[in-house]
Amino acid sequence: MSAGAGPQASLGSPAAPAGGALLEINNLEVIYDEVILVLRGLSLAVPEGQLVALLGSNGAGKSTTLKAITGLLRTEHGEVTEGTIHHAGDEITQADTSDIVRRGLSLVMEGRHVFEHLTVRENLICGGYTSPGTVEERLATVEEYFPRLSERRAQQAGYLSGGEQQMLAIGRALMAGPSLLMLDEPSLGLAPLLVAEIFQIIQRLNRDLGTTVLLIEQNAKRALSIADHAYIMENGRIVLEGEAAELADNPDVKEFYLGMGESGRRSYRDVKHYKRRKRWL
Amino acid sequence: MQTFIQLTVSGLANGAILALAAVGFAIIFKATGVINFAQGAFMAVGAYMVYTAIADFGWAWPLAIAFAALIAILLGMGTERFILRPMVGESAISVIMVTIGLAFFLEASLQFQFGTRPLRMAPFIPEGTVLILDVPLPLNRLIAIGLAALVLGAVGAFFRYSRNGIAMRAVADDQQAALTMGISVRRIFAMAWGIAAVTAMLAGVLVANIQGVSGNVALFGLLVFPVVILGGLDSIGGTIVGGLIVGLLIQYTAGYLGGGLQQVVPYILLVFILMVRPYGLFGEVRIERV
Ligand SMILES: Nc1ncnc2c1ncn2[C@@H]1O[C@H](COP(=O)(O)OP(=O)(O)OP(=O)(O)O)[C@@H](O)[C@H]1O
Ligand SMILES: [Mg+2]
Numbered sequence: 402m403s404a405g406a407g408p409q410a411s412l413g414s415p416a417a418p419a420g421g422a423l424l425e426i427n428n429l430e431v432i433y434d435e436v437i438l439v440l441r442g443l444s445l446a447v448p449e450g451q452l453v454a455l456l457g458s459n460g461a462g463k464s465t466t467l468k469a470i471t472g473l474l475r476t477e478h479g480e481v482t483e484g485t486i487h488h489a490g491d492e493i494t495q496a497d498t499s500d501i502v503r504r505g506l507s508l509v510m511e512g513r514h515v516f517e518h519l520t521v522r523e524n525l526i527c528g529g530y531t532s533p534g535t536v537e538e539r540l541a542t543v544e545e546y547f548p549r550l551s552e553r554r555a556q557q558a559g560y561l562s563g564g565e566q567q568m569l570a571i572g573r574a575l576m577a578g579p580s581l582l583m584l585d586e587p588s589l590g591l592a593p594l595l596v597a598e599i600f601q602i603i604q605r606l607n608r609d610l611g612t613t614v615l616l617i618e619q620n621a622k623r624a625l626s627i628a629d630h631a632y633i634m635e636n637g638r639i640v641l642e643g644e645a646a647e648l649a650d651n652p653d654v655k656e657f658y659l660g661m662g663e664s665g666r667r668s669y670r671d672v673k674h675y676k677r678r679k680r681w682l
Numbered sequence: 683m684q685t686f687i688q689l690t691v692s693g694l695a696n697g698a699i700l701a702l703a704a705v706g707f708a709i710i711f712k713a714t715g716v717i718n719f720a721q722g723a724f725m726a727v728g729a730y731m732v733y734t735a736i737a738d739f740g741w742a743w744p745l746a747i748a749f750a751a752l753i754a755i756l757l758g759m760g761t762e763r764f765i766l767r768p769m770v771g772e773s774a775i776s777v778i779m780v781t782i783g784l785a786f787f788l789e790a791s792l793q794f795q796f797g798t799r800p801l802r803m804a805p806f807i808p809e810g811t812v813l814i815l816d817v818p819l820p821l822n823r824l825i826a827i828g829l830a831a832l833v834l835g836a837v838g839a840f841f842r843y844s845r846n847g848i849a850m851r852a853v854a855d856d857q858q859a860a861l862t863m864g865i866s867v868r869r870i871f872a873m874a875w876g877i878a879a880v881t882a883m884l885a886g887v888l889v890a891n892i893q894g895v896s897g898n899v900a901l902f903g904l905l906v907f908p909v910v911i912l913g914g915l916d917s918i919g920g921t922i923v924g925g926l927i928v929g930l931l932i933q934y935t936a937g938y939l940g941g942g943l944q945q946v947v948p949y950i951l952l953v954f955i956l957m958v959r960p961y962g963l964f965g966e967v968r969i970e971r972v
Contacts, residue, residue, distance in 0.1 A: 510858070516851070516859065518855050
């Protein structure tokens with residue numbers, strides 16, 4: 402499961418854009434059904450080896466961003482109409498999902514999406530579809546990270562508990578040996594104890610395996626606690642970014658995302674326009 | 683007792699062939715959601731291709747089967763690529779109409795080319811009878827059962843153990859998630875149609891070996907519908923059980939009741955099943971967890 406050779410080999414090639422991050426999104430605009438404008442010039446970068454969090458309220462366009470990166474938009478009548486996505490210096494804006502997976506980009510979709518009628522083991526085998534030669538070796542690594550999956554190997558995935566399904570979804574993505582793992586709300590609907598366990602595992606994947614992680618979360622506090630860097634998005638664009646630790650201390654973030662402000666929880670949308678300008682631009 | 687055993691063997695032979703014809707239908711429906719009314723026509727094409735290769739080209743039958751398999755793969759994958767892929771997003775009824783149209787087109791083309799008179803090809807499965815427990819049984823039927831079982835076993839193993847077979851079931855479960863595994867849904871669809879056409883071809887050849895080569899091969903293929911309705915449209919195991927039940931039912935009706943009743947009995951069963959158990963005996967029920 403070493404993140405060795407392969408996809409990263411082309412890192413730092415002359416074609417790499419200025420920043421040279423593993424993943425770079427520039428001015429991305431996404432439209433659904435030819436009229437619904439969802440991303441309005443979103444830019445972000447994920448440097449190799451880092452754990453980057455992408456936060457934002459419901460409907461901000463976080464999942465859409467991940468669908469754009471992985472080429473899934475076309476399955477939902479969505480389209481990138483402006484801007485670029487680069488991976489390791491190569492443009493992948495209009496690439497096929499299967500090519501993107503082969504490059505080492507794996508997505509764990511919001512809502513788990515395990516193959517219900519397949520066994521746990523078969524789900525994992527599907528995860529290794531693009532690299533059949535290493536399935537056995539990776540199965541061992543995944544089962545070491547998720548001992549519960551090895552206990553339930555032969556069980557139909559549809560009958561796993563929500564937490565086990567989330568572990569399976571993450572384990573399945575790891576089977577492709579990704580250099581960049583994208584997780585869409587992995588803590589959704591899980592009990593606090595399980596949330597802690599999942600976050601610990603994500604952190605280990607980043608630190609021990611060297612997997613670069615792009616993490617989307619509603620649970621901003623926890624996400625900031627394990628992330629290196631974070632972006633906050635509203636209405637289809639990034640409104641704030643910075644070191645995760647700094648953001649966790651930012652008064653506005655505290656107020657609107659961590660629920661610690663005097664005025665309690667409110668949407669970021671409610672902040673007066675001038676205040677946003679002053680603080681963040 | 684002797685009649686019973688003979689009817690049973692004939693019924694099992696027909697049933698095994700039916701299962702073989704129906705398994706492709708189930709594979710296409712499960713993986714791509716398309717109801718393929720051209721499955722019987724695929725069988726007829728297979729039978730005529732083998733006939734052509736043996737009678738006209740003078741080839742040995744293994745070569746003839748390989749030739750027919752190649753044509754079947756081209757036909758199946760071509761149907762997916764040029765007829766069904768452009769129809770993605772159209773209503774289910776339009777898709778059904780298109781496969782019905784394809785069936786008529788294929789059957790008419792065969793008639794145009796080969797005429798309507800039944801053709802006899804030298805049977806490649808040895809004829810004759812064998813005595814089992816003192817009952818004389820037709821050898822060709824026993825061999826047909828064995829061959830069908832072999833092919834069905836291979837199909838089952840493909841879905842259970844092979845990487846592409848598992849991926850095909852994954853696509854059936856959740857296409858978007860399958861895409862995120864790097865599985866090419868298009869390739870899987872093409873594969874499903876290819877496998878379905880080849881199994882249909884083999885079923886067609888087995889029918890032709892017993893009944894001769896004619897439009898009746900496609901007619902036999904109509905029985906696929908009671909089979910899959912009985913077994914569950916998307917269940918591979920179900921098509922085997924469904925095929926055997928329908929095959930036996932036809933033979934027992936013909937043997938004990940007669941009077942042509944065997945022609946309608948499968949369809950009476952079809953209507954009955956639709957009334958009491960619309961997803962068939964083994965159809966997949968969605969998993970509901972709370
Ligand atoms: N397939 C689609 N067709 C049309 N509109 C869509 C589609 N998918 C998402 N949208 C719209 O795009 C906007 C952003 O959706 P998205 O799923 O990206 O938000 P999100 O930030 O992931 O939200 P959440 O936190 O609720 O998951 C929403 O207003 C949503 O209604
Ligand atoms: Mg989302």
